[in-house]
Amino acid sequence: GESVGLHLPTLSVQEGDNSIINCAYSNSASDYFIWYKQESGKGPQFIIDIRSNMDKRQGQRVTVLLNKTVKHLSLQIAATQPGDSAVYFCAEENSGYALNFGKGTSLLVTP
Amino acid sequence: NAGVTQTPKFRVLKTGQSMTLLCAQDMNHEYMYWYRQDPGMGLRLIHYSVGEGTTAKGEVPDGYNVSRLKKQNFLLGLESAAPSQTSVYFCASSPTSGRRRETQYFGPGTRLLVL
Numbered sequence: 001g002e003s004v005g006l007h008l009p010t011l012s013v014q015e016g017d018n019s020i021i022n023c024a025y026s027n028s029a030s031d032y033f034i035w036y037k038q039e040s041g042k043g044p045q046f047i048i049d050i051r052s053n054m055d056k057r058q059g060q061r062v063t064v065l066l067n068k069t070v071k072h073l074s075l076q077i078a079a080t081q082p083g084d085s086a087v088y089f090c091a092e093e094n095s096g097y098a099l100n101f102g103k104g105t106s107l108l109v110t111p
Numbered sequence: 112n113a114g115v116t117q118t119p120k121f122r123v124l125k126t127g128q129s130m131t132l133l134c135a136q137d138m139n140h141e142y143m144y145w146y147r148q149d150p151g152m153g154l155r156l157i158h159y160s161v162g163e164g165t166t167a168k169g170e171v172p173d174g175y176n177v178s179r180l181k182k183q184n185f186l187l188g189l190e191s192a193a194p195s196q197t198s199v200y201f202c203a204s205s206p207t208s209g210r211r212r213e214t215q216y217f218g219p220g221t222r223l224l225v226l
Contacts (some may be wrong), residue, residue: 043115043201043217044154056185089153098144098169099215101153 012108019077021105023090026029026071030092034099035075039086047088049077077107085109113137115218116160116204123224124192132187134202134219142205143185144169145177145216147198154201160185192225199223 013019016053022077030054036044048059050066050073057064063076073090091099115136124130134143141162146154146169156169165196174196176188185204189196199222203215 036217041220043203043219046214046216049214091153098156098159099154101155103151103153 005012009103010106010108012110013080013103015082015109015111017080019075019080019084019107019109021075021077021088021090021107023075024071025073025090025092027092028068028071032093033064033073033089034093035062035073036089036091037084037086038089038104044089047067080107080109082109082110082111115202117200117218117221119221120219121222121224123226124189125226126193128192129188129190130192130223131189132200132202132223133195134185134187134204134218135183136185136202136204136216137183138204138206138216139182140204140206140216141182142207142215143179144203144205145175145185145187146201146203147171148201148220157187157200176208189223192223194225197223199226213215 034049035047037047038044048064050057050061050064061078064075085108087104089101089104091101093099117132144159145157148154155171157175158169158177160166163182166177178186199220201220202218205215
């Protein structure tokens, strides 16, 4: 079946820098995408979502970009903080009921 | 408002034992889901429910059963546990409004070790 994948399994950034986490998807019919943050020992926490009729959406310190032409999704975190250290998952929902998760990118913020 | 809660938080089973994981949500969500998460992998859907009294299979349903007798509760059962079912189990719920898809909210997880 269709799958969502991530370009990099780990990402290390310095505190204060901007982080960019990438995600590729293969199903052109996907119409809803979500980014989740998962801290150690906890469940995934919603960060931001975007629908296929949008190219960009901004939240607090986070921006999601969607490029439907190349089926690419990215999460940008501005002024990365130590509390941003976690695993980040992108997920797509196109079946109507469930989410298809990528394997995750581990973000490590160093002082 | 507790959101999504799961019990127990951690459990150790012997091969062949049975157990039930309980998920409860107080957000009046229609949809509920059970996922498992294994090291180095994303979450994989086991079963889901689109409303009280309904359930459906997800990506990896074998060895599991579910029930949704009440809207707020979604139970995941293991009739005969196997070591391959050692994992972290997450429950999630989401509202729905017609064709509009909504965010899923996750519980804290249940860590299951099958010896």
